[in-house]
Amino acid sequence: MTLRSVFKSWIDHYFSDEEAVILLVVLVLGFAAVILFGRMLAPFLTALVIAFLLQGPVSWMERRRMPRLLAVFVVFLAFIGVLLALAFILMPLIWNQLVGLVQEAPRMFASGQRLLDDLQERYPNLITPDQMQNWIDVAGREVTQLGQRALTLSLASLGNVLTLIVYLILVPILVLFMLKDRDLLVGFTTSLLPQRRELMTRIWEEMDDQIANYVRGKVIEIIIVGSVAFFTFAYFGLPYTALLAVVVGLSVLVPYIGAAVTTLPVAAVAGFHFGLTDEFVYVLVAYGVLQALDGNVLSPILFSEAVNIHPVSIILAILFFGGIWGFWGVFFAIPLATLIKALVYAWPRGIKQRHLQEAAETPAER
Structure with a gap:
C-alpha cells in the first residue's frame, strides 16, 4: 500500500461526510479570524466572553420565574456596578502601588545587595565574590529593564486612553444586546449551518x-x-x-x-x-x-x-x-x-x- 493510498483512505474515512468537512471549515475559519483579526475583534470577543459568563445568573433567575428581560437588566446593572468599581476604585489603587513599587525598586536593590554582602561574609566558602558580583550585575540589569518597561508602559498608556474609553462604552453595549437577543443571535448562527449537524x-x-x-x-x-x-x-x-x-x-x-x-x-x-x-x-x-x-x-x-x-x-x-x-x-x-x-x-x-x-x-x- 503506497503512501498516497493511505492518505486517500484517511481522507475518505474522516472527510467523506459533509458535516465533517463543514465542521473543519468552521474551525479553521474561526481560528484564522481570531489570529488575523483578533485585535480588531477584541471588543466583540471580550463582550462574548462576558455575556457567556453572565448567562448563568440570567438562566438561574429565569428558572425562578423571573421574566427574561427583567433578569437580563438586573444582571447587566450588577455587571456595570462591578465594572465601575474596578475602573474607579481598584485600578487607581493598583496603579499607584505599581508606581510606588517601581520607585522603591532601587532601595530594594540596595537592600538585596547588603544582604548578599552579609551572606558572603558569613559563608565565604559557599558564596565567592565573583558569584556575588554576577548576581548584583544581573539584578541591576533587571531593575533597569523594569524601570524602562514601566516608563514605556506609562507613555504608551497615554495613547491608549481613547481605546480604553471605547472599550468601556462599546463592550457593555455589546454585552447587553448579546444577553437580550441571545435566542435571536443563536438562531441566526444555527441557520447558517447545515440542518443535519449531529x-x-x-x-x-x-x-x-x-x-x-x-x-x-x-x-x-x-x-x-x-x-x-x-x-x-x-x-x-x-x-x-x-x-x-x-x-x-x-x-x-x-x-x-x-x-x-x-x-x-x-x-x-x-x-x-x-x-x-x-x-x-x-x-x-x-x-x-x-x-x-x-x-x-x-x-x-x-x-x-x-x-x-x-x-x-x-x-x-x-x-x-x-x-x-x-x-x-x-x-x-x-x-x-x-x-x-x-x-x-x-x-x-x-x-x-x-x-x-x-x-x-x-x-x-x-
Whole structure:
C-alpha cells in the first residue's frame, strides 16, 4: 500500500461526510479570524466572553420565574456596578502601588545587595565574590529593564486612553444586546449551518457546560484567592497589598507555573519590608498555605465536573494558545484543550456511528 493510498483512505474515512468537512471549515475559519483579526475583534470577543459568563445568573433567575428581560437588566446593572468599581476604585489603587513599587525598586536593590554582602561574609566558602558580583550585575540589569518597561508602559498608556474609553462604552453595549437577543443571535448562527449537524451538536453539548463551568469557576477562583491574599497580606502589614493580591489572584490562570512564579515578588517585597525575621517566614508560610488550599481544596470543588487533562497537555496548551492570543489564550487554554480532546474523541466516533446508521437503514427508509 503506497503512501498516497493511505492518505486517500484517511481522507475518505474522516472527510467523506459533509458535516465533517463543514465542521473543519468552521474551525479553521474561526481560528484564522481570531489570529488575523483578533485585535480588531477584541471588543466583540471580550463582550462574548462576558455575556457567556453572565448567562448563568440570567438562566438561574429565569428558572425562578423571573421574566427574561427583567433578569437580563438586573444582571447587566450588577455587571456595570462591578465594572465601575474596578475602573474607579481598584485600578487607581493598583496603579499607584505599581508606581510606588517601581520607585522603591532601587532601595530594594540596595537592600538585596547588603544582604548578599552579609551572606558572603558569613559563608565565604559557599558564596565567592565573583558569584556575588554576577548576581548584583544581573539584578541591576533587571531593575533597569523594569524601570524602562514601566516608563514605556506609562507613555504608551497615554495613547491608549481613547481605546480604553471605547472599550468601556462599546463592550457593555455589546454585552447587553448579546444577553437580550441571545435566542435571536443563536438562531441566526444555527441557520447558517447545515440542518443535519449531529456531530456538531454532540461536540457542542459536550463542551457547553464544561466551558461555562470553567469560565465561571475560574473567575470565582480568582476572586476568592485574590481576596484571601489581600486580607492575609494586610494582616501582616505587607506593603503593596492590593497589587500583590491581584498578582496572586491572576496567577491561578496558569496552573502549576503561576503559583511558583508569583512566589518571587511576594518573597521580594516581604524580604525588603521585614528582612530575614520571623514575620518574613510567617508571610511565606501563609502564602504557601493559601496556594496549597487553592490547589487541593478550592480547585477540586470548583472544577469537579471538568474533563481531566494531563498536566503536560495543560502546560502545552498554555504555551501554545498564550503565545497566539496572550491573556485570553492563557485564560482559555484549558477549554481549548478540552475542545481539541472532544474533537479527537467525537469526530471519528460520530462518523462511525453515522456510517453504521446508514448501513442499517432499509431502502424504504432511505
